[in-house]
Amino acid sequence: MMKKKTVRLTLYRYAGKFLFFRIKKRCRECDISYTILQRLMSEQLRGKPVSLRIVPWLDNFWKVIWRGGWHAPILTVNGKVFSQGRVPDVPKLLSTIGKTLNDTSLIQSGEVKIEKVVSPEKESAITVYFSPACPHCRWLLSYLNNNRIQYSSRDVTLSESARKDVERLTGRLSIPVIIAKGEIIQGFDKSRLNDLLGISAKDEKPIKSDIQKIIPHFTNSRLREIHQKAVNILDKNRLNGWTMPSSRLYPHLWNWDSGFISRGYLHYDPEKAYIELRSLFRGQWSDGFLPHIIFNPEYTHHFPGPDYWKADNSGKVPAGIFTSGISQPPVHATMIAKAIKLDPDKERALSFLKEIYPKLKKLHDFYFTERDPYSENLVSIVHPWESGLDNAP
Incomplete structure (x- = not known):
């Protein structure tokens, strides 16, 4: 009887401790990688023979360093290093998993979902790069929605090209990023946005948290x-x-x-x-x-x-x-x-x-x-x- 093929994904996050050393600083690429993999497991990879483990890198560095993995976040597929030091390339990851499982439909459906843009297809004067797991991103989107500002948004956890755009624009993968009237704004700088968009303090609408209105793909x-x-x-x-x-x-x-x-x-x-x-x-x-x-x-x-x-x-x-x-x-x-x-x-x-x-x-x-x-x-x-x-x- 032929053994059923499986795929084991392991993400080594920039965290953990070794002897007297303890990692306290958060790693943005690790957080985004974690969000992406969790979403893949609940959507494209749901029901597939794929498992995911999230482990602290410093606690386990000796397990992965001899395989060539030394720069977190490190993602391994069946024990082999797939990517390190950056957010994994999702289409490439789905392709690798699909080839291992002989599942061509996984690659095709995955690429369609990954390139999906959350906002209306028409480009507007304002573009927002965000992640659903980022609280500053949610505040920013709520601010724009409540003040009736038209914008297009790109979820970096769904789009490989969106992540590359952010790195090209800012030199690093840090969100949220807003492009408004030719200016690039990193983070949720409300006072700067008010000035740029002509919103006075007295006219500004309060930020409300409604995840379905802010992030439509949370069905x-x-x-x-x-x-x-x-x-x-x-x-x-x-x-x-x-x-x-x-x-x-x-x-x-x-x-x-x-x-x-x-x-x-x-x-x-x-x-x-x-x-x-x-x-x-x-x-x-x-x-x-x-x-x-x-x-x-x-x-x-x-x-x-x-x-x-x-x-x-x-x-x-x-x-x-x-x-x-x-x-x-x-x-x-x-x-x-x-x-x-x-x-x-x-x-x-x-x-x-x-x-x-x-x-x-x-x-x-x-x-x-x-x-x-x-x-x-x-x-x-x-x-x-x-x-x-x-x-x-």
């Missing part, structure tokens, strides 16, 4: 698919009244993770959002401090654990609760603020907001009394993890 079916995947993850990681950010790596109740998780629940089961925050604030200390971890007593292998933090020595921890001794950014008020809008049961939403408000106020009061030593209205952190970005700053 309803695609959004429903993403929504269902998010629901499945939340429900899978949900325990008795709270949700693990990750069942393996983060099996406890994490401060700002629960804030973001509650916002997700608001979109399909508001009661779970309220229960999530109630569970989190059970661990609030008597002085208003909210620890960054409330430990799951069923999982005792996490380090640093309760024995390391010795939070109970403070005399402020609620009885029967084990917590860490540091906090995280207080995102909870922002996350739950739209409960009135998103919860169809307005009375339930209002009742919960009245219930949680004193606890939120107590948390914010803590920061401005205990973490503002010079009364400058600037809150201080006492540990790098309190920034929410782990070791940064």
